[in-house]
Amino acid sequence: MEDFQYHAPGSVDAAVSLLRDAEDGKVVAGGMSLLPLMKLGLAAPGGLVSLGKVSGLDGIADRGSEIEVGALCTHAQVAAAEIVRERIPALAAMAEGIGDAQVRNRGTIGGSVAHNDPAADYPAACLALGATIATDRREIAADDFFLGMFFTALEEDEVITAVRFPVPTRAGWAKFPNPASKYAVAGVMAADGPAGVRVAVTGASGDGVFRVAEMEAALASSFEPASVAGVSVSAEAMLSDDAAGPEYRAHLVTVMAKRAVEEA
Amino acid sequence: MSGNGTGTGIGASVKRKEDVRFLTGRGRYTDDINLPEQLHAHILRSTTAHAEIGGIDAKAARKAPGVHAVFTGADMEGVGGIPTGWLIHSKDGSPMVEPPHPALATGKVRYVGDCVAIVVADTKEQAQAAAALVEVDYRDLPAVATIAAASAEGAPLVWDEAPGNVCYDWEVGDKAATDAAFESAAHVVSIDVVNQRLVPNAIEPRAALANFDPSTGDYTLYTTSQNPHLTRLLLGAFVLGIPEHKLRIVAPDVGGGFGSKIPHYAEEAILTWTAGKLARPVKWTCDRMDAFKSDTHGRDHKSTAELALDADGAFTGLRVSTTANLGAYLSTFAPCVPTYLYGILFAGPYTTPAIYVEVKALFTNTVPVDALRGAGRPEATYLLERLVEKAARVTGIDRVELRRRNFIREFPYQTPVALQYDQGDYDSTLDLALAAAEWDGFEARREEAAARGKLRGIGVSTFIEACGIAPSAVVGSLGARAGLYESGSVRVHPTGSVTVFTGTHSHGQGHETTFAQIVSEMLGVEFDAVEVVHGDSARIPFGMGTYGSRSLAVGGSAICKAVDKVVAKGKKIAAHLMEASVEDVEFADGTFTVAGTDRSRTIGEVALTAYVPHNYPEGLEPGLEETAFYDPLNFTFPAGTHVAEVEVDPETGEVELLRVACSDDVGRIVNPMIVAGQLHGGLAHGIGQALLEECRYEDNGQPATASFMNYTMPRAADLPSFDLRHNTTLCTHNPLGAKGVGEVGSIGVPPAVINAVLDALRPVGVTEIDMPATSQRVWQAIQDAKAS
CATH class of the missing domain: 3.30.365.10 (Aldehyde oxidase/xanthine dehydrogenase, molybdopterin binding domain)
Structure with missing residues (x-):
């Protein structure tokens, strides 16, 4: 691992200014993605700005038509939160299925969303539910936020403060995990809510999370598992790895979509 | 030897002595040991599968901060290669091709992970950073x-x-x-x-810490080994030319081996040689990524x-x-x-x-x-x-x-492929497993699953093993370059406590408990009064180590023989004390008795007399300590029936393992809890092979599955509860009647699982599948069957 400067500011504003000043600075929250990358030499930030001492970012609040999840909420927190379990059970189920217990106890929603790993689970939930990502300076719709593998609309010195999920009429989550890494091979959230009927898929495409218009249209006319069971996605657009080649992965997208609707 | 399973004797599920230190973080593994003046090494490995080494430029690395030395194959010229321990002859009588194996590659590298150089520095991080500065001119070969x-x-x-x-x-x-x-x-x-x-993938990666004392010429190597004496033999005699009395090998607590810590590795030779060169202790600990490429x-x-x-x-x-x-x-x-x-x-x-x-x-x-x-x-x-x-x-x-029709029922049985089985009872073992698995009720479960859209299957395997390898003369005639006996020493101290020295090595098997149970019962001393020592060539007379489920059958037998010698000597001392004839002295439950009388002496009294021999048999040596070497008369033949039941999700190809029922004949069971633990571990290993694990390479020799991100180890959630039954017949040719248990699961269960998967897939036309039966492979097989 290369040497780096470590900062632990006490406020979002201080974090932003440290990021602005740092040479190749990077925000770290739970560190579940960034630290392994640094250990492997695949990331070598010059300055690490920890949000660990920033208070007020780890709450979950019921805002009526929305659930607001602070950026530093861990996956375990979201999975266990009564508000989430009652109002968006699909989101709690999704959080409960991330990684393993250690990862869920350290990893944060803000980190997951900012990292935008093509196999991370949260991007699918954000996109399907039509979430809003709040930062130190603005609010970004999920539709405008995820711009491709490991690529988001965030600026270099921008810090996520919360993610707001509109409460859907119904939503379901189904994931087929990689047997070794437990990352999604195909993870699908299907939702019927304020943002309309949406189907968002993670883990399956090298471009990161995506929506399936044909499934959404089928569900809009009838929100039933059978509506999506016959809708396939193109194998050509799929990732291919040890756990799943493109055809198997495309097939799993359909199966997971069907199961997500069943869960909804 | 008729342990009744109570207390702490043979047959009792005594909690493992070693677990106190393992579970409280007090285990002492190789990487936990630090010596004054210690340096740290990084092994630079080949990044290419096959290449000529055009040259190695280590100038920049040698100048890097903290670096003490960089050595390459050229520096180790003249040092012996890493030997192999077994010579096989081909059909035509010619010996196998036995190529040289220099510890550090010379001329060519031959796999990704081949050792190319050692970089030694004050810290591990410095050594690793400096290794990145070593420029190796690889001229790639196909x-x-x-x-x-x-x-x-x-x-x-x-x-x-x-x-x-x-x-x-x-x-x-x-x-x-x-x-x-x-x-x-x-x-x-x-x-x-x-x-x-x-x-x-043992949980503890390999590690080595070598030291050289220039004032005495003594080398010490702490290493992650299942067989420290074998390592001493190979490293000392074949590689570095260090005589046994100047080379001490210590294998302290070792976190699993599974066979991967049997071999004598190049790194052990490189470290020991480097410690000699620098006259400083040098430590190396493998990381997981290098372990994938070098274990x-x-x-x-x-x-x-x-x-x-x-x-x-x-x-x-x-x-x-x-x-x-x-x-x-x-x-x-x-x-x-x-x-x-x-x-x-x-x-x-x-x-x-x-x-x-x-x-x-x-x-x-x-x-x-x-x-x-x-x-x-x-x-x-x-x-x-x-x-x-x-x-x-x-x-x-x-x-x-079909299996039953072909079972061997008369023993001893000479097979047409060299082995002679001494004992077994395959029918009852099979019956027991089928009953435990509720085999007869399976079709109803298949139908119930089918109603849920799932394909349910059941599979069986009936098998034998050959363990406790093996008579030295036999393995010698088959090409082994070592004998496969074992040693055991029993030292009864003056006040009656006992230290047992075994040449086997425990790296998860619980020998410190099992062997103490045996000696405690045989000598009639308290379980807690028996200490088992292993893993140090300076303390153990000799040993061949632990592998092939041999420790109890071979190592335990050596200990039994040593105890017999202690008792025989004790009888002479007791006879003298009781003024009786040796022939009239009996020994049971820790007490020497003159037959038919109430005259007796305890083992403690006899031990004290042995060390304070004021009133003592003429001509008898003082002390109460005996060593025995046991060379087995035959292999042992554990046998079993394993039954697996699975459900396949035809939509995704996922295989869910629902039940595993095992009936095993592992011979004498000393500690049922440890036996269950060994079975659980072996079953997890076997299920991992059947359903999850596969090491693959790219065509160019680059490893394709070199981390836990894509090499799937079995996890607890992948395993059902195991239903374990025993149908014991005793081995006829060792004193304990022990056969071995460490490998049972990995041998017996894979075909049971795959036979169950194929049984499940039969209705959809799939007749063959290879391990591991991953979701993708099963799904693909279903698609192929549909298409044909």
């Missing part, structure tokens, strides 16, 4: 990574001296008699199977086999043709794993009268392959039980009935 590539016409050669990449072409059995059996067969069933390559791998066979049956379903002949991938160099036991631990297993529990097995072993540009839990026996058992299952389908004879 590589062969698989059996198919290595055996192809005109394939690139790993070794110029091994045409066709063949190390040896070996056979066992009577070819003519077997061919004749096939000519007159009513049915012939054939099968092609792959036994995939696995990575052992010996296991399995990697491709086979075709045929079974001949008569009209009644009796097996009349078996032909097996196997190609085995040995990797780039011959590891310590590599040559014997696909031969004498494999070919001679093919009778299994069956009376097949004619068997012929041929094995061609190939070099490839991959990590060397050596023993991995079961070592040869899982490969044989898997092949045989897949073939028997297929024979049942082809002949229409019920699969359990």
Whole structure:
């Protein structure tokens, strides 16, 4: 691992200014993605700005038509939160299925969303539910936020403060995990809510999370598992790895979509 | 030896002594040991599978902060190569091709992970950073990574001296008699199977800490070894030329081995040599990524086999043709794993009268392959039980009935492939497993699952093992370059406590508990008064270590013999104290008694007398300490039946393992809890092979599965609760009647799981599948069956 400067500011504003000043600075929250990358030499930030001492970012609040999840909420927190379990059970189920217990106890929603790993689970939930990502300076719709593998609309010195999920009429989550890494091979959230009927898929495409218009249209006319069971996605657009080649992965997208609707 | 299972004696589930330190973080592993003035090493490994080394420029690395030295193969010239411990002869009588194995590569590198240089610095981080500055001029050569590539016409050669990449072409059995059996067969069933390559993945990575004292010339090596004396023999005598009295090998607490810590590794030689050069202690600890590229791998066979049956379903002949991938160099036991631990297993529990097995072993540009839990026996058992299952389908004879019709029932039984089984009871073992698995009620469960859209299947394997390897004269005649006896010493201290020294090594097996139970019961002393010492060549007389489920059967027997000697001497002392004749003295429950009288002396009184010999038999040496060497008379033959039940999700191809029921005959059970633990671990290993694990290489020899991100280890959630039953017959030729248990699960369960998967998939037309039966592979097989 290369040497780096470590900062632990006490406020979002201080974090932003440290990021602005740092040479190749990077925000770290739970560190579940960034630290392994640094250990492997695949990331070598010059300055690490920890949000660990920033208070007020780890709450979950019921805002009526929305659930607001602070950026530093861990996956375990979201999975266990009564508000989430009652109002968006699909989101709690999704959080409960991330990684393993250690990862869920350290990893944060803000980190997951900012990292935008093509196999991370949260991007699918954000996109399907039509979430809003709040930062130190603005609010970004999920539709405008995820711009491709490991690529988001965030600026270099921008810090996520919360993610707001509109409460859907119904939503379901189904994931087929990689047997070794437990990352999604195909993870699908299907939702019927304020943002309309949406189907968002993670883990399956090298471009990161995506929506399936044909499934959404089928569900809009009838929100039933059978509506999506016959809708396939193109194998050509799929990732291919040890756990799943493109055809198997495309097939799993359909199966997971069907199961997500069943869960909804 | 009739332990009643109560208290702390033989048969009692005594909690493991070692767990207090393991569970409270007080274990002392190699990496926990630090010596004054210690330096840290990083081993620079080849990044290419096959290349000429045009040159190595280490100038920048030598100048890097904290660096003390960089050594390459050129520096170690004149040092012996890493030897192999077993010589195999080919069909034509020629010896195997045995290429050199320099500790640090010279001339060429032959696999990704081959040791190229050692960088020594004040800290591990400095050594690692400096290693990145070493410039190696690799001139890439074409590589062969698989059996198919290595055996192809005109394939690139790993070794110029091994045409066709063949190390040896070996056979066992009577070819003519077997061919004749096939000519007159009513049915012939054939099968092609792959036994995939696995990575052992012990939780503790390998590590070594070497020291040299220039004032005495003494070398000490702390290392992660299953057999420190064997390492001393190979390192001292063959590589560095250090006599035994100047080379101490310590294998302290070791966090699992599974075979991967049997071999003597290049790193042990490099570290010890470097410590001598620098006259400073040097430590190296492997990280997980390097472990994937440098711990010996296991399995990697491709086979075709045929079974001949008569009209009644009796097996009349078996032909097996196997190609085995040995990797780039011959590891310590590599040559014997696909031969004498494999070919001679093919009778299994069956009376097949004619068997012929041929094995061609190939070099490839991959990590060397050596023993991995079961070592040869899982490969044989898997092949045989897949073939028997297929024979049942082809002949229409019920699969359990077919096995039963062919069981061996008279013992001793001489197989046509060298082994002679001393004892067994395969019918009762099978009955017990079928009952535990509720085999007869299965069809209702299949129907219930089908109603839920799931494909349910059940599978069985009946098997034997050959463990407790083995009579030294026999293994010597088969090519072993070592004897496979074991030593045990029993020191009764003046006040009656006991220290036991064993040449076996415990790296998870619980010897400190099991052996203490045996000695406690035999000598009639408190369990807590017995301490077991292992793993240090300076404290143990000699030892061959722990592998092949040999520790209780062979090592335990040596301890029993040593206890017998202690008791015999004690009788002389007691007879003198009680003024009786030695012949009249009996020993039981820690007390020497004159037969038919109430005169007695305790073992404590006798021990004290032995060390304070004021009133003592004339001519008898003081002290109460005996050493015994035990050379086994035969292999031991554990046997079992394993039943697996699965459900396949036809939509995703996922296999859910629902039930595993096992009935095993492992001989005498000293500690049922430890036996259950060994079975659980072995079953997890076997289930991992059947459903999850596979080590693959790219065509260019780059490892494709070199981390836990894509090499799937079994996790607790992948496993059902195990239903374990025992049908014990005692081994007839060792004092404990012990057979061995450490490898049972990895040998017996893989074919049961795959037979269950195939049973589940039969309704959708799938008849063959290779391990691991991953979701994708199962889904693909279903699609292929639909398409055809």
